[in-house]
């Protein structure tokens with residue numbers, strides 16, 4: 001059974017491609033390499049010993065998709081492709097709406113043409129509004145996003161669930177990721193941000209490897225135990241395994257289901273810095289700077305639904321997240 005993954009030359013998709021291959025599925029990938037390298041897929045093949053047909057195409061391009069669907073005959077689609085930088089989405093909102101919405105619309109239309117029902121989408125904890133209370137459950141209020149990136153995730157959730165309501169063949173699973181970090185334990189694949197990282201873990205690893213001089217900690221006056229922001233960091237391999245569980249679910253159900261994928265535990269910026277120092281043996285110099293606009297004090301998930309319905313639970317510790325992020329960065333100081 002072949003699963004078509006869009007955007008799987010990227011960080012989360014490449015780890016999921018490995019988890020799917022290990023679970024016995026065939027994987028085909030479509031990516032335009034706008035934020036990734038084909039080398040990631042080559043390494044996924046090397047790690048699993050399985051061929052992963054790779055199509056270079058823009059997922060908005062329906063003609064290209066039709067050719068891929070005709071060749072691959074996917075049983076299900078996982079949609080990772082999209083732009084994901086929050087700050088850039090504020091500066092270039094139309095580019096974000098165009099890419100994230102067009103890719104999804106084209107994909108859903110071509111899936112309907114080919115009668116492919118199961119659709120697993122990379123949503124985000126960012127869809128929860130600032131009014132929602134931690135821990136977020138799938139029923140917590142959504143909307144009120146603070147940036148165009150977040151709105152694209154909110155809108156795509158509406159688009160995909162609307163499509164599933166109208167087409168009884170469809171099975172939509174919306175996965176709301178919390179903060180993915182870590183890397184494959186081999187150190188061969190990992191997160192490869194272009195330019196200066198926006199997210200905390202790649203920033204820390206680039207400081208550790210000497211590419212950046214120090215970490216800026218965005219505020220230490222939040223109402224949290226040590227004053228720094230608290231997030232729900234999840235190991236990307238746990239997240240990848242969550243997709244395998246979601247696929248099994250989608251293959252046996254119709255309609256739309258939403259799942260939080262996190263650990264359920266909040267970790268502060270300074271706790272993560274210190275865990276990384278322990279795991280790597282490298283000191284991370286940091287400076288406290290003002291809060292980053294739009295940041296919330298504390299964000300973490302209630303993941304009991306995924307455990308109950310999918311039989312999935314994140315297993316890897318913060319120490320493993322740090323050790324694996326470090327192994328990837330140390331072995332690949334300039335990325336792919």
Ligand code: NAD
Pocket residue numbers: 006007008009010011012013030031032033034035036037057058059060079080081082083084099103122123124125177178179180
């Ligand atoms: P990534 O940038 O590493 O991967 C996205 C991939 O999509 C890249 O390989 C890129 O080249 C490709 N892509 C973008 N536009 C495309 C297009 N029009 N056609 C074909 N390919 C295209 O990002 P990631 O961290 O792996 O994230 C994967 C998905 O998960 C994204 O949708 C992202 O919004 C979502 N997500 C990520 C996080 C996170 O913190 N990393 C959190 C929540 C949700």
Ligand code: WQD
Pocket residue numbers: 084086123124125126178179180198199200201203215216217218219228229230231269292295299
């Ligand atoms: C984590 C914590 C920062 C960088 C973002 C998106 C979200 C999702 C995941 C896609 C916060 C602090 C960070 C730095 C710092 N992505 N920080 N110095 O903001 O929780 O979530 O990525 O869907 O939508 O918004 O993640 O890694 O940027 O920040 O002090 O250089 O680290 O203030 O408390 P965030 P992050």
